[in-house]
Amino acid sequence: MDLAHVAVCVSDLDRAMAFYEALGFEETHRFTLDGVENVYLGQDGDPSLQLRYDADRTTPIAPTRADVDHIAFTVDDVEAQFEAAVDAGGAPVLEPTEIEAADAYAAFIEDPEGYTLEFYRTQ
Structure with a gap:
């Protein structure tokens, strides 16, 4: 599947x-x-x-990380994707950083609707 x-x-x-x-x-x-x-x-x-x-739609769209924590995308260049998202109007959640437990380098950003996106690459 x-x-x-x-x-x-x-x-x-x-x-x-x-x-x-x-x-x-x-x-x-x-x-x-x-x-x-x-x-x-x-x-x-x-x-x-x-x-x-x-x-x-009559109800507001109010995504929270309590319901949908994040949507993850693999990328070649975490910094470039993070900067592109900020330039496009995204709000930084976590700047590019090493996440040792996941053996990954990642950044998190909130899109204009409030959904949190992760951009990452494995080490």
Whole structure:
């Protein structure tokens, strides 16, 4: 079994797309179902992230690390990806650092909706 993608709800589709496109993601496809716009983003043609936008949603989108701790992406250059995310409007959570217990080098950032993203490479 392989993980196909992660779906997250967004309150501003254009803002979310601009943020993830600044990180190197490209739209792979989209559709609307029951009034909810679904946009798939990926790299190298493989969708890994689904943005769900419901213009009629009446409850706020309030992701917390208590419910979804983070979404992790492997990257070649943790510092460059972290800086690109900050430049695109992300809020730093943890600057690039060694995480010895995981044998990894990682950084965490909050996207414009409040989801925490991890960029990491193994040592």
